[in-house]
Amino acid sequence: MITIVVGTNRRRSKSKQVALFYQKLLSDLNAESQLLDIADLPDDFIRSALYENNGKNESFNTYRQMMQESDKYVFIVPEYNNSYPGALKVFIDGLSYPSELLHKKAALVGISDGVQGGALALSHLNDVFNYLGMNVLAQRVKIPFMKKNFLDGEIKDGLIDKLIREQAELLVKF
């Protein structure tokens, strides 16, 4: 099972649309997947699922369970202030220790309205996942200029479309 993580708690995010697009790619490759949208986490999970409350928030644990049951992940990561969203990191900070992610595998997709496509965000996140023992696919995909490059649920730039399809194939084989 591959879990596609929508990496922001913004409601109705573009990241979710990209996640749905990615799910179609995986379906075409006969790979089973499920969506985990950070926006669905409890509004106070930054307090109610961390530290002394780690593991005690039943609603949060549902999502943790989804992570545990998967062996591969796709992270859709919007660029917030030249890094990953704080909300995505809080979710990771609320997982178990030792991590559910140990010896698992992930693919990273960065998105932005600006020019970078989350270049720094993916680098930072790679450091986090390596620390947790999760192997990250070399091929990071970046989608800059989202308003132009992602319309009607599809990637409009030919090269990026090719790269993300390659990435999905590589993840299935990883």
Next chain:
Amino acid sequence: MITIVVGTNRRRSKSKQVALFYQKLLSDLNAESQLLDIADLPDDFIRSALYENNGKNESFNTYRQMMQESDKYVFIVPEYNNSYPGALKVFIDGLSYPSELLHKKAALVGISDGVQGGALALSHLNDVFNYLGMNVLAQRVKIPFMKKNFLDGEIKDGLIDKLIREQAELLVKF
């Protein structure tokens, strides 16, 4: 006014103790400072102070105001999963755009129970602050092995103690 940001929402954190220690250093240099503890933010600020709610959460705005009134900052940054805490980034993601931090100045202190002292965390955070237009003092201070190196509100390692005092002086002059 220098604001010392306690970079986690963990209650009664070691980061807060280090912040109190830093406040004494600044006081000895006749520099006025105040503490801003991320743990004091509303439990649901990840939802109630971001996106469509940005700027509308009165409690959160109190802390934003503290940031606006300052021209220099110290960030005490515990290492969480080889980066900065998600909670600290959510706080930054909830600030204004254009940023309160533009053309301001900051000093970074990383802490950890392990060997690294937040080396990666401070690098990631530096990328964020540079993007927001805030100059970051070159001298990053790292306090690894907190249980040994920070006791009774004081730094026990002579070299680290020297470096953090130098940093405080450099910040005042920065």
Next chain:
Amino acid sequence: MITIVVGTNRRRSKSKQVALFYQKLLSDLNAESQLLDIADLPDDFIRSALYENNGKNESFNTYRQMMQESDKYVFIVPEYNNSYPGALKVFIDGLSYPSELLHKKAALVGISDGVQGGALALSHLNDVFNYLGMNVLAQRVKIPFMKKNFLDGEIKDGLIDKLIREQAELLVKF
């Protein structure tokens, strides 16, 4: 004195053209500057100026002297394999210890034929300079798509042109 470092040893590089453009910007601000082109270093400086030979290569020492006499720098950094050029880092590795750069100030310009404009390269270099105690201006300028954005010795993209002029002014005041 501001030294503008051409951050590659490629001969007749685009980086050098950007450096010459930057020198005009500084001249317009009445700031004195000089160019240091890594391409002018001895062909074997990777061996003859490092380790047991550190400080003993007279030709290399000429450039080291230029660095010592300056208090501010501009680094023009082409993106090579998603980081800074190895040649630029060898030059830095061949400087003195403690570093000539301690308590100096720098501005970073990244350039690339592709989309990124050296985003990662500048982040990596920032880590190096912070370690050496040199304050780096927050405003990093990136020039992606050089073939389109830099023609006839001038920046053709209006926003990037505005940003690099702002950066030059900030550096003079830094």
Next chain:
Amino acid sequence: MITIVVGTNRRRSKSKQVALFYQKLLSDLNAESQLLDIADLPDDFIRSALYENNGKNESFNTYRQMMQESDKYVFIVPEYNNSYPGALKVFIDGLSYPSELLHKKAALVGISDGVQGGALALSHLNDVFNYLGMNVLAQRVKIPFMKKNFLDGEIKDGLIDKLIREQAELLVKF
């Protein structure tokens, strides 16, 4: 074939000693390996093997051939100025394009006399290798305080010794 790259051109480096130690680990796992010491490259390879000379330096090409024939690598990376050595990056900059490293696999070992063990160096290098399409094992090993932790060709710290043996096993299976 696994190539173990000694990531500096310093002669008789500690990195080489660590590489020899790693070769024993791989031999114990019945994995064939060879050493590639950056110190053996021609003294002027920064000029004679790059740009217009790329692929034309017969001596350099011998080492490029070693890289091409391998499908896995170990990089021993001493920390120089808070990043990887310039010499290692020049070697990478002198490889072919598209890269010999595409779809290959690597393990990273950082070493330092100081506290960090190359934490930032390995992060930077990971960005380079991901760009070149080479998958990097999540488990990065860091050996800080080399003078204490690495004596007589062996790792003296029990935890680090365990981690590097785990890494070697993971690389063989990667």
